[in-house]
Amino acid sequence: MSLRPLVLAAALLVAAATASADQAVLRIVDDAGHEVVLSHPARRIVALAPHLTELVYAAGAGEQLVAVGKFSDFPLEARSKPVISDAFAVNYEALAQLRPDLVLVWGSGTAERTKAKLRSLGVPVYEIEIRSVAGLADTLRSIGRLAGTDGVAQARAQAISNDWAALQSAYAGRRPVRVFYQLWDAPLMTLSNQHLIASAISACGGSNVFGELSTLTATVSWEVAVQRDPELVLTGGAPGEAAKPGRWAEFAQVSATKHGEFASIEGDLIARSGPRFVDGARELCMAVDRARQGLPPVVFPAAKAASATR
Missing domain, CATH: 3.40.50.1980 (Nitrogenase molybdenum iron protein domain)
Incomplete structure (x- = not known):
């Protein structure tokens, strides 16, 4: 009896085991x-x-x-x-x-x-x-x-993905609003269009006034920030926290200062690149839309605690 079939069968078994592994x-x-x-x-x-x-x-x-x-x-x-x-x-x-x-x-x-x-x-x-x-x-x-x-x-x-698509659709075609997203005030820091938060600004019909920056985040001068004339200044803060104008109050010529358009989004929603990001983007869209309509900003209530599956 030839051993060739047995050798071939053994080789195939080894190959199958290796493929499975x-x-x-x-x-x-x-x-x-x-x-x-x-x-x-x-x-x-x-x-x-x-x-x-x-x-x-x-x-x-x-x-x-x-x-x-x-x-x-x-x-x-x-x-x-x-x-x-x-x-x-x-x-x-x-x-x-x-x-x-x-x-x-x-x-x-x-x-x-x-x-x-x-x-x-x-x-x-x-x-x-x-x-x-x-x-x-x-x-x-x-x-x-x-x-x-x-x-x-x-x-x-x-x-x-579905929630994000619905949000984009809801705000598509609305008048652009010039937005400054303030990460810090001293020194003044903001973010570029490479940042995830900038995608929310864009989805809401906003225009990031420092979108062209070459890094994710950067320090910018007050002089240039004022020249960009944002219509809305956004920050991330604690739940239920009202935004404070801070040094922006010194620049009466800035559109956001003229109309009091300063809004705080819950930081853990918008600033963490996590599964609750679209919830933060939804708050951001509301703030952009109110600025678009010339309405005073709203203080967002604290988000309800959610389970691990939220």
Whole structure:
């Protein structure tokens, strides 16, 4: 009897097993172009920024979250997680003890040396940098794949995409309003059209008066800001907080000052590039529309606490 059929059969079995193993391996390229490879869906996830924590919960993987960054306070369940980092440092000893199989980092908000240190430890690091609502939805899908919670993540991503499309449609074709988004007042800081918040300004029929800046955020001079003559000055603030004109009150010739058009959007909604962004964009659209109509700004009430599936 020839051994050739037996050898061939054995080879096919090995090939099938290898193919099956390859299919089980998760390979995803992050927003910085790094390939992240996991041998199995992540069971122990660390999220080193508040919006990353929110994204993990929204993707249905909150139970796999073993540690978070400082100020990770939404949803309520996140407040019980160990905090192992802030904007400046990571507690690497605590991180090692947690034995994570995936660490999520914020691309533009995490220091390069921190990312390098994490990778040197052999921890799978997935870098996230969200610049659009489409990117936000894609990030949710990617987290769902990495965590093995595709169904929940896909549904949430689709809901966000649908809400965003409806918002854009509702405000399409309205008169443009010149908007200055104020990140800080001393020094005066704003953002460019590369920033996710700028996509909300555009969707609402606003025109970002510093949209052409070459960086995400930048310090600008009061002289140039006044020359741009914004019709509305927006800031991110605490829930229910009224916007204060601040130094803008010194410039009576500015349209926003003339008409008292200063509005504060809940910062955690609009400034975090997370799953509640469209809720913040909806507040922003209301502020832009009131300025468009010459109506006084409204103070937005605090958003109601939501569950992990919100």
